[in-house]
Amino acid sequence: MKISVIGAGVIGGNFARKLGEAGHDVQVADARRSEAVAPDVLETGARAVALEDAVKDRDAVVLAIPFGVAGQLADLFASVPAETVVIDTSNHYPHLSGRIETVEDGAIESVYTSELLGRPVVKAWYAALAGTQRTKVAPAGTPGVSNRWAPPTAPS
Template sequence: MKITVIGAGAIGGNLARKLSAAGHEVQVADARGPEAVPAEALESGARAVALDAAVRDRDVIVLSIPFDRVQELADLFASVPSETVVIDTSNYYPHLNGRIEAVENGQVESVRNAELLGRPVVKAWNAALAETQRTKGVPAGTPGRIAIPVAADSEQARRVAMQLVDDTGFDPYDAGVLADSWRQQPMGPAYCTELTLEEMGPALAAADRDKDARVRDSMLERFAALSDAPTLEDVVEMNRAAHR
């Protein structure tokens, strides 16, 4: 597939590498220009492009930018054909993004982003840590393979995203419609806890919006209780422990 990744940070850069290695034709764009795309994001064959050219003639566009920057791309996406699958990987953290009234009042994060862009989106790759995505992808059928939830209103778009999740080394879990994607947002039981396909469904079902928001807002305090150099395993265990 022809794929553009907008954003070349930890998640976006990892997706560019993995999707390129899986055989897709991948472009990477950064709002600061092609020269801002780090070499590591291109090491599997992706190429850096200007932002205004990044959305032309694409099968899939992956948005891997901060949650509070999505609205800045509305004009760019006005020209994107309706059949192009747009995948949102962002997460809402008030201590990073500032409190956003619509979300605080109950609007689902990616429903908001779909409205801002004026088009449907898929929610995927948001519920696994960047280091998990970088180091723990394995071939399909591997015992204990980690699952990543995928939510969308279009079944076809959801299936496209699920195939790409599989291509990056994780079991895709059909998480239903976009309105339910709050269940995979910070800091629910399914969020960054490295669950298998069998464990993912019960974890999503156990999500509680009020409790999960409280866990999310206590994240800095919980991180402070870890060692000075917490490992990936330390962070995953911290996330799991919040729901025991």
């Protein structure tokens, strides 16, 4: 699959590495600039790209950005085809993202993010801490490893 990860921090870096290891065509974008992507994020074949290029010709786009900032990317996603799957990995932590009254009053986080982006999103991989993602995840079927998540494998 052709997958982009928007967000090159700890979570985004984990996804870029794991998806690259699984054989996917991975691009990773940092909101600041493509040069801000750490070299270790690119070790498994991911390529750093500009934010505007991260959504072009992709099967899926993983958002690994702070909760509540997806609205800043709405214009970027306006031209993304409906069949491109957008996956949101964020969580609302008021001490990090500030108080978001709509969410704190009961709005579902994925619905809130969908409304900010103006398109459907899938909420996934948001329950595992960054350290767990980096060190405990192994491909499904790995002997001696019990896990509930592994990146999808690329078609042969």
